[in-house]
Amino acid sequence: AQKVTQAQTEISVVEKEDVTLDCVYETRDTTYYLFWYKQPPSGELVFLIRRNSFDEQNEISGRYSWNFQKSTSSFNFTITASQVVDSAVYFCALSATGANSKLTFGKGITLSVRP
Amino acid sequence: DTGVSQDPRHKITKRGQNVTFRCDPISEHNRLYWYRQTLGQGPEFLTYFQNEAQLEKSRLLSDRFSAERPKGSFSTLEIQRTEQGDSAMYLCASAPPGRLRGQFFGPGTRLTVL
Numbered sequence: 026a027q028k029v030t031q032a033q034t035e036i037s038v039v040e041k042e043d044v045t046l047d048c049v050y051e052t053r054d055t056t057y058y059l060f061w062y063k064q065p066p067s068g069e070l071v072f073l074i075r076r077n078s079f080d081e082q083n084e085i086s087g088r089y090s091w092n093f094q095k096s097t098s099s100f101n102f103t104i105t106a107s108q109v110v111d112s113a114v115y116f117c118a119l120s121a122t123g124a125n126s127k128l129t130f131g132k133g134i135t136l137s138v139r140p
Numbered sequence: 141d142t143g144v145s146q147d148p149r150h151k152i153t154k155r156g157q158n159v160t161f162r163c164d165p166i167s168e169h170n171r172l173y174w175y176r177q178t179l180g181q182g183p184e185f186l187t188y189f190q191n192e193a194q195l196e197k198s199r200l201l202s203d204r205f206s207a208e209r210p211k212g213s214f215s216t217l218e219i220q221r222t223e224q225g226d227s228a229m230y231l232c233a234s235a236p237p238g239r240l241r242g243q244f245f246g247p248g249t250r251l252t253v254l
Contacts (some may be wrong), residue, residue: 029182062245068229068247068248068250069245069246069247069248070183070231070245072242072243072245075242118182126171127185127196128183128185128243130182130183130184132180132181132182133181
């Protein structure tokens with residue numbers, strides 16, 4: 026069975042602070058994909074990143090960066106110089122690599138960025 | 141590029157009534173998923189279509205729930221004899237063929253059962 030744990034439930038920071046959102050996963054699959062999605066107050070899930078289990082290189086996209094560590098089964102997400110528009114619920118998700126590829130989500134982390 | 145669309149966006153119904161939701165995936169996306177999200181939780185998988193074939197159903201999908209994708213394009217999710225516990229956001233997602241690139245979600249249909 027697959028499981029995603031997002032231990033942090035709510036995080037509040039002041040604008041321009043850096044913030045890291047933690048994600049720990051469990052799977053018996055040897056190959057899998059990891060994802061982060063953002064859900065702003067409007068409710069629509071926005072795809073942020075997909076990471077293949079074979080690729081442990083960290084990735085940076087603008088103010089966003091992701092740290093994938095297979096040894097600790099973690100896929101953490103850092104926002105640098107946070108902005109008010111970053112306020113949202115962030116979900117980490119996991120899928121197998123088969124044709125189905127349904128997503129297993131964590132419970133989400135509510136990030137509030139105060140001006 | 142048109143995204144995934146869902147209709148209606150909101151539905152309020154009385155317990156015992158039937159409801160039907162529609163999802164239009166991104167054009168040429170052959171994979172279509174339904175998820176349910178309750179307050180404070182992440183989305184939970186309900187069912188998956190590849191083209192018109194329903195290939196997997198979650199145990200969450202009781203026999204009151206049925207989903208179809210008749211021509212491999214849009215999909216419908218019907219809930220019969222709704223219960224208050226069915227109140228949730230119902231999310232549809234689609235994905236293109238080939239290597240998985242991530243699922244793209246619609247805005248959801250929020251169901252309230254009174």
